[in-house]
Amino acid sequence: MTLARQGDTLTAGARERRRAAAREGRAPGRTRIGYLFVSLYAFLTLAFGIAPAVYSVVLAFTNADGGFAGLDNFSKVVTDFRFWPAVLHVTAYLVIWLIGLLIFVVALALIVHALSVRWASTSLRFVYYLPGALAGASSVLLWLFVLDPTASPVSGLLRAMGFTSFVQVIQPGNLPAIFAIIAFWTGAGGWIVIMYGALNNISTEVIEAARIDGANAVQTALRIQLPMLRKWIAYMGVMSLAAGTQLFVEPQLLSQASNAIVPNDYSLNQLAYQYAFQQNDFNGAAAISLLLLVVALLLSWVFVTRGGLFEREE
Amino acid sequence: MTTLSQQRRQRVNLTGWSGRAIAGVVLLVFVLFFAIPIVWLLFAVTKSSKALILDNPFALGSWADFTANWNQLFGFQDGAVTTWIGNSALYAVGALVITLVVSIPAGYALALTEFRLRNALLVLTLVVMLIPSTALVLPIFLELNTVGLIGSPLSVILPMSFFPFGVYLTYIYFSTSVPRDLLSAARIDGCSEFQVFTRIALPLAAPIVALVAFFNFVQSWNNFFLPFVMLPSSDGYPIQVGLTSLLASTPAFNPSSAGSDSVQLPTLALATVVSILPVLFVFLFSQRFLVSGMTAGGTKE
Known part of the structure; x- marks a missing residue:
């Protein structure tokens, strides 16, 4: 680069x-x-x-x-009874989301890139990317419908999984997975497009050489393309990790839509918001914000100085 | 040579058809995953709330039901939705104009001029660009609160105009894609430094201006957390925050709200569609150059 x-x-x-x-x-x-x-x-x-x-x-x-x-x-915010549950919620969400993102984005980018039919590859990328237009509240609202078995387009699927009402779907144990699915739905397409672009930058000679040496498509993907994507995968991981710690709009709307079955202090950013607006404790809010900001800054700093994506390759 | 190519073909065939079948299934499953919600949403807005629950999810409703939903949406709280859309437009366009005025010259200066602290500003730009914008929302709120700007349109427009990613894109473009000889030639011909920028560099940078405009507009329009925190009164909501008011008035999700001004499910679906229309249009019309822009420098969500 x-x-x-x-x-x-x-x-x-x-x-x-x-x-x-x-x-x-x-x-x-x-x-x-x-x-x-x-x-x-x-x-x-x-x-x-x-x-x-x-x-x-x-x-x-x-x-x-x-x-x-x-x-x-x-010490006040850390000993707050809501703090560690919020950390746990965000962590569970991050684990599911990052694993899903890494596996599926890389797999889909590799498969789409391997397609030889040009229009198929173009339109697939477009379909995957389009949900990116629905960010923020719009996408959460749409997923409220999808997750409500009475109105959902996939109500058959929800019922087959044993969910007959919206309240059953949004049980606390399901929430990290639900937020991960929503985030994946809106964000994965952009990353697929980026990975696809990175795959395009791998010279065809390298791929051709691998093929002549007898590597099949899977071997080429695992041994040649995947290692060459490493920087971009790291970039995606770091960016998504940083963005994921900021979880706010999804639990906020879900809390509102569920009559507070989902608590309004589910994530750390929500807790900071509660401190600032419910308790009028700006110092506590600042302390939580600062913790989150430091995490984001560290990730970003490490990536800028160590990641190599923004430096010239020697 | 022939044995080699035969051997090769055999191996490809071994992983060939089963591998292809698996790949095809994966692609299809994800097409359904990404497309079904959007397609369903477009059908949902044409239905009555009864039909939404009882009919086939992918059956078309009627024009009459669509207009009924439309009227209910835009009649909500005496036309609040129109106000919110107007606010969204004001904030997004305002931020867009300031972003362009600020970012394009800044990217140019970082790439093609020398000044004190240039390197520091460049590193700072990279670092802030990689921080999720939500991380600074509460700190900015606390800051603007002391200045008394909370509730004013400026409290969202100005933070949205701080767009390091745009500066970075411009910087990359000017430092890699503008021939320096051209700029030197203009200087020799007697252009002042300012004229070099307005007459030579800026016209060359049209694609990057469009790209920065696109990313900034989409990000501002979709921004939820910032206006949610900065704007306490419903009159100032952008549509993204307005959606929460609509949601709060939907009995299906909030049983205590059943009243005269309640919102039915198809109306809420229509609100979702309306809230994303501008961004959807921009997406559809700028798809190609967008993709090239995203792969040019990586991006931030």
């Missing part, structure tokens, strides 16, 4: 960078236009990237009167 140029690596020294700039035809020296063009973006980055993060750090370490509180807020 030539996604970033060599001159942009963190280790490059200033002189080296300037030379690289000259070589690549960037405006020589520091021009005012650069500052002008980047000023608005820098302002938004400060206002909606750095400042909220810093402010939630401040809130998380202070009490309601503004005094320093040390780790009190953290």
